[in-house]
Amino acid sequence: MRDFSWTYFAKTGDVDAYLLYKEACASILEEVGIEAEGEVEPFDAVQIES
Numbered sequence: 001m002r003d004f005s006w007t008y009f010a011k012t013g014d015v016d017a018y019l020l021y022k023e024a025c026a027s028i029l030e031e032v033g034i035e036a037e038g039e040v041e042p043f044d045a046v047q048i049e050s
Contacts, residue, residue, distance in 0.1 A: 002028065 002024040009017035 002021060005017045005021040005024060008014060009021060
């Protein structure tokens, strides 16, 4: 879902798709136990952990 929402946002600029992407990233961060920091994009933190 995260990849789809990011791709859709990148192609269309749809704000709702971006918000869905951020929500999906936050969910993944919770699962691995990482707290989202204000300066770090959630996707960057997930890639470090993968």
